[in-house]
Amino acid sequence: MSIGKNPGKNEVLFVWFNHYSGVTLKTPSKTLVIDPVDVKSRDFKHIDAILITHEHYDHLDQSLVAEMCKLTECNVVADPTSAKRLRNLIPPDRLKEAAPGSEIKLDKVTVRAEKSNHPPAATPVCYLVTSEDGLRVFHTADSLPYQEMALVGEDKLDVVFCTVAIAPGASPESGVDIARFTKAKVAVPYHTGSVADQQRFAEIMKKELPKTTCLIPETGKIYQVSRRP
Numbered sequence: 669m670s671i672g673k674n675p676g677k678n679e680v681l682f683v684w685f686n687h688y689s690g691v692t693l694k695t696p697s698k699t700l701v702i703d704p705v706d707v708k709s710r711d712f713k714h715i716d717a718i719l720i721t722h723e724h725y726d727h728l729d730q731s732l733v734a735e736m737c738k739l740t741e742c743n744v745v746a747d748p749t750s751a752k753r754l755r756n757l758i759p760p761d762r763l764k765e766a767a768p769g770s771e772i773k774l775d776k777v778t779v780r781a782e783k784s785n786h787p788p789a790a791t792p793v794c795y796l797v798t799s800e801d802g803l804r805v806f807h808t809a810d811s812l813p814y815q816e817m818a819l820v821g822e823d824k825l826d827v828v829f830c831t832v833a834i835a836p837g838a839s840p841e842s843g844v845d846i847a848r849f850t851k852a853k854v855a856v857p858y859h860t861g862s863v864a865d866q867q868r869f870a871e872i873m874k875k876e877l878p879k880t881t882c883l884i885p886e887t888g889k890i891y892q893v894s895r896r897p
């Protein structure tokens with residue numbers, strides 16, 4: 669789940685590592701791990717920050733986050749509810765609470781928490797990561813599409829992760845709406861255990877948003893994305 673090679677300038681690498689929204693994202697200088705569950709702490713060699721989007725079991729595993737943090741001495745950025753659950757497990761100087769609108773700087777890489785439309789969670793967020801080269805990745809976790817996603821997209825998104833199943837209300841169709849609102853260059857269908865959901869997403873994308881690249885990820889594989897020109 670760790671990424672051995674380094675991305676070049678204006679590039680990022682990512683690995684999707686479970687059937688939910690677990691993603692390792694590597695920029696030229698930082699490694700971020702989002703929503704780690706169903707993995708072992710030893711699977712990660714180096715981490716700069718762990719990002720947690722909400723408190724549900726398929727996104728937050730407190731003891732795993734604590735172990736990963738201990739092993740790699742990384743920062744942990746979490747929505748307020750998850751941060752509360754992690755408070756006694758993570759050193760206070762490494763735990764950053766992220767409500768929508770808050771921005772955390774990891775040197776030249778910026779992590780901004782955005783609104784999430786996932787009502788069953790208490791205080792869910794999405795994360796907009798901007799690399800040191802200005803490449804933008806929007807990780808929407810379990811969020812359903814919402815109108816203001818278009819505002820995040822105004823910043824010219826390079827990659828958007830779109831949930832296509834498992835979360836309440838999520839489907840390949842709602843995933844396509846996320847791609848539509850955000851106008852990202854590359855749309856990645858995830859949060860599913862079924863390749864059929866991803867293929868359905870790709871079919872609708874081809875018809876409705878033919879200019880957007882649809883990248884169907886396999887778990888455990890490394891993908892590279894370059895900054896849009």
Ligand SMILES: [Zn+2]
Pocket residue numbers: 688689724726727810834835859
């Ligand atoms: Zn989920």
